[in-house]
Structures are given as structure tokens and as C-alpha cells.
Amino acid sequence: MAENSLPLQQAAVHPAVQPLSYLLGTWRGQGEGSFPTISPFKYSEELQFSHVPNKPVIAYSSKTWKLSSGEPMHSESGFWRPKLDGTIEVVIAQSTALVEVQKGTYDAEQRRVKLKSALVGNATKVKEMSRIYEVISGELSYVVEMATNLTSLQPHLKAVLKKL
Numbered sequence: 001m002a003e004n005s006l007p008l009q010q011a012a013v014h015p016a017v018q019p020l021s022y023l024l025g026t027w028r029g030q031g032e033g034s035f036p037t038i039s040p041f042k043y044s045e046e047l048q049f050s051h052v053p054n055k056p057v058i059a060y061s062s063k064t065w066k067l068s069s070g071e072p073m074h075s076e077s078g079f080w081r082p083k084l085d086g087t088i089e090v091v092i093a094q095s096t097a098l099v100e101v102q103k104g105t106y107d108a109e110q111r112r113v114k115l116k117s118a119l120v121g122n123a124t125k126v127k128e129m130s131r132i133y134e135v136i137s138g139e140l141s142y143v144v145e146m147a148t149n150l151t152s153l154q155p156h157l158k159a160v161l162k163k164l
């Protein structure tokens, strides 16, 4: 190790990540999916936010399973890049090969992040997406909305998770 580098565990959370450090860790919970064109479904989820020491970025991943059978469902991963001015940009790659660039804002006091798609790529049906993540009484809840070629922007996913 070079003399001037710190061991990883001592490396600091970057100042840009600090306001969202309440997200860092592993979260588990359950969600419900719906959309006007599909049958509703229930899923379990594990979601991780980890920081990259001294970098202004949070690594994000989510895995889901069918609640009744444990069969794997959708997964996705990406990077969240908060800025000190309260804006944030997020890139997410989904297991369906759809990609999202999301832009929005965060409110560190309210523990709320609001995102709207600036780009949805490689999608057959999805035209637009929004995501809201909120921590209330220690529980992380989110709502993912989407618009498709046939349907206006409305909820596809809602979940509530607890930190491990």
C-alpha cells in the first residue's frame, strides 16, 4: 500500500454522498407490482446501497423473488451520483436489458429522493419512468411508475424494506 493511501475501512464517505448516507447498507422487504395491462403480483426484494470510498457515487443493486415460490424475478444495478446542490443523477441497467438515466433531486432532511427518466433505452414498451424513494420511521419505501406505448405514467411497483 502506498504511504499516503488509507486502508479501505478508514476511507471517508465522500461529502457529496454524506447527505444520502442513511441509504447505505442492505435492505430487505416486500413489494407489490401492478399495471392496468397485467395481473398484480407480490415479490420479496433485497436492495443494496454501498459507497465507493472517497468517490461521489453510491453503487446500487436490487434483486427480487416471487413471494409465493422464491423464484427469481427482476434484478437491476447501477450508480447514484448525488451532488452537493441537491440534484442527483442515476444510471440503472435492468435484467431485461432496459437502461435508464434518471435525474432528480434529494431532500436529506425528509430523506426523500425523486427521480424522472431523462432517458429510457433499449425498451420495447416503456417510454418514461419515475422513481420516488423515501425513508420514514427507518423504513425505506419506494414507488416506481412507468408509461408505456399504451398507458400513461402510473405505478408499476411499490415496496417497503427494512435495513438489515
Ligand code: HEM
Binding pocket: 033, 035, 037, 038, 039, 041, 043, 064, 065, 073, 074, 075, 094, 098, 125, 126, 129, 144, 146, 148, 156, 157
Ligand atoms: C410487466 C417494465 C420492474 C415484474 C411489465 C411490463 C413492462 C415492465 C413494460 C409489461 C406491461 C404491459 O405489457 O403493458 C418494468 C420496468 C421495471 C420493472 C421498466 C423497472 C423497475 C419489475 C420488477 C418486477 C416486475 C421489479 C418483479 C418484482 C413484472 C411482471 C409483469 C411485468 C410479473 C407481468 C408480466 C406478464 O404478465 O407477462 N414490466 N418492470 N417488473 N413486470 Fe415489470
